Amino acid sequence: MIPSWLVIGFVTLAVPFAFIRLISSRDFRWFKHLRRPDWLTFEWAIPIIWTTVFICGAWSAYNVWEANPGKSSTWFLMGFYLLVETAISLYTLVMSKTRSLKVGTVIGGTGFFLGAILAVMVLPISTTAFWLLVPYLLWSPVGTFVTWQMMQLNPMDA
Numbered sequence: 001m002i003p004s005w006l007v008i009g010f011v012t013l014a015v016p017f018a019f020i021r022l023i024s025s026r027d028f029r030w031f032k033h034l035r036r037p038d039w040l041t042f043e044w045a046i047p048i049i050w051t052t053v054f055i056c057g058a059w060s061a062y063n064v065w066e067a068n069p070g071k072s073s074t075w076f077l078m079g080f081y082l083l084v085e086t087a088i089s090l091y092t093l094v095m096s097k098t099r100s101l102k103v104g105t106v107i108g109g110t111g112f113f114l115g116a117i118l119a120v121m122v123l124p125i126s127t128t129a130f131w132l133l134v135p136y137l138l139w140s141p142v143g144t145f146v147t148w149q150m151m152q153l154n155p156m157d158a
Helices: 004-020 025-032 043-067 072-098 101-122 127-153
Strands: none
Touching (some): 043 127
């Protein structure tokens, strides 16, 4: 039998990598040429932040799985983790394909609310799993706000 941490880790890596492969170099160029807020001095750290968020999310899912392995309610929560990760991973893809920062803002906000719902659902099962979702709940509004600010600076790409 494959260990749960391995399956969760594989899915956590596979989802964003599958979506990122669908982004063309033209899409990346569009995003890179957008104006950013002057206060965004930490853009270099964003990949590190997202890596931390994904690791914490996977670890949270692992804690939930191990608390009640194989139960239908646990499978439902694993599906909800996948939904949150999909929303997170769709942000760059859909925003770049539609060339719309407004779409990115909506996806970012939706991801935050889905993550908040997930956190509330896992709290009674595992406080550790809940706390491991907090980095996402703290970062997601920041990322969404940055996108909203970029919308103001790039009205043609809103």
